[in-house]
Amino acid sequence: MRKVLYVAVLSCFAVTLPAGAEDKPEAPATSARAQRAQQWSPYKQVEQPAVPSVKEARWARTPVDRFVLAKLEAAGIKPSGDTDRATFIRRATLDVWGVIPTPDEVAAFVNDKSPDAYEKLVDRLLASPRYGERQARRWLDLARYADSAGFTNDETRANMWRYRDYVIKAFNEDKPYNTFIREQIAGDELWPERQDALIATGFLRSYADDSNSRNLVQKKYQNTTDMVDTVGTVFLASSVECARCHNHKIDKISQKEYFQLQAFFSNAAASDTIALKDKSEHDVAYEKAYAKWEEATKETRDKIAALLAPIRKVGEEYHLGRFTPATREALAKRDNPEQATPAERWVINRYLTTNYTDVAVTSSYLRDETSLKETREKLQALTDELKKWDNIKPGKGSDKISGITDLGADPAPTHLLFSGIDDRPLEEVQPGIPALFNATGEKLDITALPNSTGRRSALANWLASERNPLTARVFANRVWSHYFGKGVIETVSDFGRAGTKPTHPELLDYLADNFVRNGWSPKKLHREILLSSVYRQNSAPREDVVKADPENKLLAVFPRQRLDAEQIRDSLLAASGQLDDTVGGPAVFPPVPSTLKVPGRFWSVDKDPREHNRRSIYVFTRRSVPYPMLETFDMASSQKVHSKRAITTSPLQALTLFNNDLVFKWSQNLAGRVIQEAGSDPAKQLDRLYQIVYSRSPDRFEKNTLLAFLDRQEAVLREQLASANNGKFAVAVPVGLKTTQAQSAEPLRLAAFVDLTHTLVNSNEFAYRY
Numbered sequence: 181m182r183k184v185l186y187v188a189v190l191s192c193f194a195v196t197l198p199a200g201a202e203d204k205p206e207a208p209a210t211s212a213r214a215q216r217a218q219q220w221s222p223y224k225q226v227e228q229p230a231v232p233s234v235k236e237a238r239w240a241r242t243p244v245d246r247f248v249l250a251k252l253e254a255a256g257i258k259p260s261g262d263t264d265r266a267t268f269i270r271r272a273t274l275d276v277w278g279v280i281p282t283p284d285e286v287a288a289f290v291n292d293k294s295p296d297a298y299e300k301l302v303d304r305l306l307a308s309p310r311y312g313e314r315q316a317r318r319w320l321d322l323a324r325y326a327d328s329a330g331f332t333n334d335e336t337r338a339n340m341w342r343y344r345d346y347v348i349k350a351f352n353e354d355k356p357y358n359t360f361i362r363e364q365i366a367g368d369e370l371w372p373e374r375q376d377a378l379i380a381t382g383f384l385r386s387y388a389d390d391s392n393s394r395n396l397v398q399k400k401y402q403n404t405t406d407m408v409d410t411v412g413t414v415f416l417a418s419s420v421e422c423a424r425c426h427n428h429k430i431d432k433i434s435q436k437e438y439f440q441l442q443a444f445f446s447n448a449a450a451s452d453t454i455a456l457k458d459k460s461e462h463d464v465a466y467e468k469a470y471a472k473w474e475e476a477t478k479e480t481r482d483k484i485a486a487l488l489a490p491i492r493k494v495g496e497e498y499h500l501g502r503f504t505p506a507t508r509e510a511l512a513k514r515d516n517p518e519q520a521t522p523a524e525r526w527v528i529n530r531y532l533t534t535n536y537t538d539v540a541v542t543s544s545y546l547r548d549e550t551s552l553k554e555t556r557e558k559l560q561a562l563t564d565e566l567k568k569w570d571n572i573k574p575g576k577g578s579d580k581i582s583g584i585t586d587l588g589a590d591p592a593p594t595h596l597l598f599s600g601i602d603d604r605p606l607e608e609v610q611p612g613i614p615a616l617f618n619a620t621g622e623k624l625d626i627t628a629l630p631n632s633t634g635r636r637s638a639l640a641n642w643l644a645s646e647r648n649p650l651t652a653r654v655f656a657n658r659v660w661s662h663y664f665g666k667g668v669i670e671t672v673s674d675f676g677r678a679g680t681k682p683t684h685p686e687l688l689d690y691l692a693d694n695f696v697r698n699g700w701s702p703k704k705l706h707r708e709i710l711l712s713s714v715y716r717q718n719s720a721p722r723e724d725v726v727k728a729d730p731e732n733k734l735l736a737v738f739p740r741q742r743l744d745a746e747q748i749r750d751s752l753l754a755a756s757g758q759l760d761d762t763v764g765g766p767a768v769f770p771p772v773p774s775t776l777k778v779p780g781r782f783w784s785v786d787k788d789p790r791e792h793n794r795r796s797i798y799v800f801t802r803r804s805v806p807y808p809m810l811e812t813f814d815m816a817s818s819q820k821v822h823s824k825r826a827i828t829t830s831p832l833q834a835l836t837l838f839n840n841d842l843v844f845k846w847s848q849n850l851a852g853r854v855i856q857e858a859g860s861d862p863a864k865q866l867d868r869l870y871q872i873v874y875s876r877s878p879d880r881f882e883k884n885t886l887l888a889f890l891d892r893q894e895a896v897l898r899e900q901l902a903s904a905n906n907g908k909f910a911v912a913v914p915v916g917l918k919t920t921q922a923q924s925a926e927p928l929r930l931a932a933f934v935d936l937t938h939t940l941v942n943s944n945e946f947a948y949r950y
Contacts, residue, residue, distance in 0.1 A: 343382025586632030
């Protein structure tokens with residue numbers, strides 16, 4: 181069996197440097213290349229670097245390899261040889277698709293003797309819809325994506341799945357990354373007629389939010405802050421939020437410059453009621469089901485409306501009494517919005533677009549007013565009557581879009597705030613880019629549009645400019661980290677002084693420059709890395725590398741990685757033959773452990789069993805109730821930008837794979853699949869099992885060991901049967917066998933084989949890629 185190296189990953193949230201440490205000069209460089217590396221800065225405009233000369237030029241298949249090899253040769257280290265083809269296709273398929281390959285796919289690649297076999301494999305992987313699903317999952321980590329709002333009520337956001345599907349489609353279509361940026365930051369301003377561009381602004385909309393907030397003036401500040409901080413982290417790899425309360429203590433970003441960034445979003449407001457024009461089959465089905473529910477409940481809903489109509493106005497005034505004075509002052513103009521200032525207009529919009537039903541608005545008044553006991557009782561009876569129709573009300577889907585809109589061409593003022601306190605405004609500031617990020621000194625062209633300020637368009641165009649020093653570098657570095665576990669700059673979301681220094685700065689510039697030259701094509705960037713010799717290396721540990729480069733920063737050995745949560749679940753489903761390949765649509769609710777006690781409105785398991793086996797990217801992301809299996813294996817937190825998955829090793833992970841009912845069920849399906857495909861010969865069954873789970877065949881020692889295990893386990897089960905009360909003993913047998921196969925086999929032998937398959941999917945070799 182293969183040995184696995186466990187690596188602990190530590191995350192640092194802040195670094196305090198000794199006085200003057202940031203200005204401490206480094207040791208003198210010993211070569212021209214080292215001098216250039218010392219002068220390298222992520223804030224300088226990207227220039228095409230010269231591809232270095234190397235001694236072992238035959239090893240280099242791409243320019244990427246020459247940059248890596250030059251560092252290795254300078255350190256006196258040789259790169260590792262190529263891994264075998266079976267390992268390579270498993271590695272590449274997991275990296276590009278997020279799921280293990282089939283035995284037939286492995287065999288086809290291993291036996292392909294054509295000179296372009298690797299190119300054909302990589303092109304096939306990049307052309308599959310699974311590529312988009314895998315890359316989208318990584319992007320959604322950055323977008324703090326969730327299907328619910330978070331906080332106490334954690335309401336469902338019924339429209340957010342459209343943004344998830346937009347991201348999947350964008351990657352599958354190889355949408356230029358600069359267009360991808362523009363759509364997500366200002367799609368509503370740049371292309372208001374395009375539905376996909378409106379959906380794209382779900383990137384900004386994805387922040388966690390509290391519908392119960394009573395200080396809507398402060399809420400505007402909080403939401404705007406989230407957008408600014410997210411843009412800084414995702415696109416600029418910069419902790420701009422450090423400058424909200426004071427001048428950045430490490431990077432040269434002033435507090436004023438931070439609020440100049442906020443000014444770009446001064447009129448940006450969330451909307452969950454954007455009209456849906458182009459309807460899919462999901463939307464049509466939802467509308468039909470909802471119309472059926474509306475028809476069935478119309479009489480009851482009309483009775484509720486009539487019951488509450490007499491107290492609606494006084495009830496709302498009572499409800500508004502819970503808001504802060506500044507919020508109430510703005511809301512007093514809600515019937516005359518033309519009298520409101522731009523900032524007050526945001527508060528009014530927030531209140532009117534929050535889902536305040538008649539029942540919600542009058543609830544506190546009904547509860548506190550003692551004279552309304554009879555009304556409360558009638559309302560309760562009608563509410564109970566309404567619930568009787570819940571079985572026909574669609575549990576998911578929608579007929580709207582969630583995104584960002586701009587509240588007019590007149591911008592709300594943005595002020596520098598004393599210590600970042602929202603009610604301590606100082607001078608007013610205008611939109612601007614921090615000088616640290618704008619080495620070329622570009623002036624932004626901000627042009628007001630008919631219904632918006634045009635500010636976000638200007639920001640989006642700057643972010644997507646080839647002259648921006650950070651955008652291409654940051655994305656190229658993230659893609660590199662997906663394949664090698666670490667970026668060229670390990671702190672993928674912090675290129676500043678508190679982050680790590682690049683191991684291969686010229687390589688990063690080559691990747692970024694080539695990325696832009698290739699039309700900002702993500703697929704071409706992925707392709708070059710996948711076809712490089714450095715990616716093709718084997719992962720066998722080497723003592724010389726451990727001594728010379730203990731952290732493997734120079735990549736003389738391919739780094740092994742534990743699969744992430746979605747890869748583990750999806751690969752278990754694929755191995756069992758149960759994975760449903762349906763792409764897109766509303767999020768699904770697979771079964772959860774019976775010990776997870778949550779209200780039905782938070783997690784209602786889908787009635788259609790096919791939905792249970794969809795890929796993990798489609799599992800409903802409830803901020804307050806993460807899907808247990810994914811959470812155990814370090815799924816991304818949706819509370820804020822999640823830059824890099826943690827890799828932990830805990831007993832709970834082993835217990836989840838060993839004791840989880842679903843994993844055992846999938847093991848039964850896997851056992852049934854193996855017997856169906858391999859027949860009754862135990863040796864052939866083991867070959868097929870290994871081919872499915874590990875993408876290889878077992879060696880002689882492994883095969884003999886496992887055959888002996890089957891004999892022992894069958895004997896153990898037979899002993900348990902003999903000692904069972906009344907001679908009754910339940911065993912788990914493979915699922916999916918033909919009747920003749922089930923009848924001709926010994927049940928205890930079949931049960932022992934299920935235990936064997938369950939054991940193999942619990943192994944390190946299954947949970948790691950090499």
